[in-house]
Amino acid sequence: MLWVKSFHIVFVASWFAGLFYLPRIFVNLAMVPPESVAERERLLLMARKLMRFTTILAVPALALGLWLWLGYGIGRGAGNGWMHAKLVAVVLILGYHHACGLLLRRFVQGAQRRSHVWYRWFNEVPVILLVAVVVLVVVKPF
Numbered sequence: 651m652l653w654v655k656s657f658h659i660v661f662v663a664s665w666f667a668g669l670f671y672l673p674r675i676f677v678n679l680a681m682v683p684p685e686s687v688a689e690r691e692r693l694l695l696m697a698r699k700l701m702r703f704t705t706i707l708a709v710p711a712l713a714l715g716l717w718l719w720l721g722y723g724i725g726r727g728a729g730n731g732w733m734h735a736k737l738v739a740v741v742l743i744l745g746y747h748h749a750c751g752l753l754l755r756r757f758v759q760g761a762q763r764r765s766h767v768w769y770r771w772f773n774e775v776p777v778i779l780l781v782a783v784v785v786l787v788v789v790k791p792f
C-alpha cells in the first residue's frame with residue numbers, strides 16, 4: 651500500500667506542476683503584442699505540449715488514488731467526511747484542468763480576449779485546491 655501511496659503522491663505532484671505552469675504560459679500569451687507572431691507560436695507550442703503531458707500525468711495520479719480508496723478501502727464508509735470532501739475537491743481540480751484545455755483552444759483560435767491580470771488570478775486557483783486536498787488527506791479534520 652505504501653508503494654501505491656508513494657507513486658500516488660509522485661504523480662499528483664507532477665500533475666500539479668503542469669496545472670501551475672500552464673496558466674503562467676497563458677499570462678505570457680495574453681501579454682504578447684499582436685505583431686510578435688514567432689513568440690506567440692513558440693508559447694502556443696509549449697502550452698500544447700504541456701497540456702498533453704499534464705493530461706497524461708493526471709491518469710496514474712487518479713488511478714492510484716482510486717486504488718487506495720476502492721482497493722485498500724482507505725477512506726471508505728462512515729466517518730470519512732475528509733474523503734468525501736477530497737473527492738469534491740478532485741472534481742473541482744478536474745474542472746480546472748478542463749478549463750485550461752478550453753482556454754488553450756481559444757488561444758490557438760486567436761479568440762481569447764481576457765487580460766493577463768485575469769490569468770494571474772486564474773493561476774492561483776490550483777494553489778488553493780492543492781492546500782485544501784493535502785490538509786484534508788493528511789489532517790483528516792472530519
Ligand code: HEM
Nearest residue numbers: 659662712715716718719724725740743780783784787788
Ligand atoms: C480520484 C482521486 C483521488 C482519490 C480517490 C484519492 C485517494 C487517496 C487515498 C485513499 C489516500 C490514502 C490516505 C491515507 O492513507 O490516509 C490518498 C493519499 C494522498 N492523496 Fe489522494 N486521492 C485522489 C486524488 C488526489 C489528489 C488530486 C491529490 C492532490 C491534490 C491527492 C493527494 C494525496 C496525498 C498528499 C496523499 C498522502 C496522504 C498521507 O500520506 O497522509 N490525492 N489519496
